[in-house]
Amino acid sequence: MSTETSTKHRLELPAAVNTRRIVWPYAIAIGSYHAIALLAFLPWLFSWTGVGLAFAGTYLFGCLGINLCYHRILTHRGMVCPKWLEYSFATLGVCCLQDTPARWIAVHRRHHEHSDKRDDPHSPLAGFWWGHVGWMLLDNRDLYRLGIFDRYAKDILRDPFYRRLEKPILYAGIILISWYVFFLGGFLTGLAAGHSLGESAQFGASVLIWGVFVRTVLVWHITWSVNSLSHLWGYRNYETADDSRNNWLVAVLTSGEGWHNNHHADPRSASHGHGGWEIDLIYVFVRGLEKLGLAKDVRRPGAGLKKG
Ligand SMILES: [Zn+2]
Numbered sequence: 001m002s003t004e005t006s007t008k009h010r011l012e013l014p015a016a017v018n019t020r021r022i023v024w025p026y027a028i029a030i031g032s033y034h035a036i037a038l039l040a041f042l043p044w045l046f047s048w049t050g051v052g053l054a055f056a057g058t059y060l061f062g063c064l065g066i067n068l069c070y071h072r073i074l075t076h077r078g079m080v081c082p083k084w085l086e087y088s089f090a091t092l093g094v095c096c097l098q099d100t101p102a103r104w105i106a107v108h109r110r111h112h113e114h115s116d117k118r119d120d121p122h123s124p125l126a127g128f129w130w131g132h133v134g135w136m137l138l139d140n141r142d143l144y145r146l147g148i149f150d151r152y153a154k155d156i157l158r159d160p161f162y163r164r165l166e167k168p169i170l171y172a173g174i175i176l177i178s179w180y181v182f183f184l185g186g187f188l189t190g191l192a193a194g195h196s197l198g199e200s201a202q203f204g205a206s207v208l209i210w211g212v213f214v215r216t217v218l219v220w221h222i223t224w225s226v227n228s229l230s231h232l233w234g235y236r237n238y239e240t241a242d243d244s245r246n247n248w249l250v251a252v253l254t255s256g257e258g259w260h261n262n263h264h265a266d267p268r269s270a271s272h273g274h275g276g277w278e279i280d281l282i283y284v285f286v287r288g289l290e291k292l293g294l295a296k297d298v299r300r301p302g303a304g305l306k307k308g
């Protein structure tokens, strides 16, 4: 087991990146969500219910939608669950505004294929902020849907549900409906509690800002930390060809995804913790699903992995 931080030379950005071309849809979405999330600190928009929803939502949407479904079920096929449940988890993932399942999966599979090499879409060896968020903001021809889907997401797009989610109207519609559900939930709860129309609207706005915008920003930074922090700092159990690390802080924030060196050594395993104190709450949840008959073909950590 080694604990040193990478001392390699700074990696060049992928050759297909055009540093003069900004991906405006991403830049606008990321910028405006951060700006709106900051409104949460206005006293008028503060509520403890909102705070609770933001943190509970981080687990519900981030852990089940992105970490379990987008990552472990769809990208790596670490387990199989009934389609109704898989689609429900995937819908939670869509609400995290990290692009469609097919695009997310294609980018992530490319990351595994070229980890910490020049063609890796988001190696932090090219700079911490590049690996964290910058890679989404600059045009990268390698990540255009047409090419990347053909190479990395054919299996996903064979499923009509995921093909339909590629329609911008449907993808954006799900996100807009989630805004509406949060606002209306807060508004109606306020009315039911006997508050005035104005007070109820204020409570609905608080639930919307905290439950959607603050939560989305939190989930973004948590997901992005797997790409940035877990390729820079932490210990290595396995001598993988990349710089992946097991980072306990990221593991706590993501409920298990921070055991990232284990994951790169054994990508298909549904468990990212490989024993000892490497607690993986998502895998605990997977075992629960398995006991209920809602998960099968669960991939265990592979035998014979080479320890570093
Ligand atoms: Zn990685």
Ligand SMILES: [Zn+2]
Pocket: 071, 075, 076, 108, 112, 263, 267
């Ligand atoms: Zn992965």
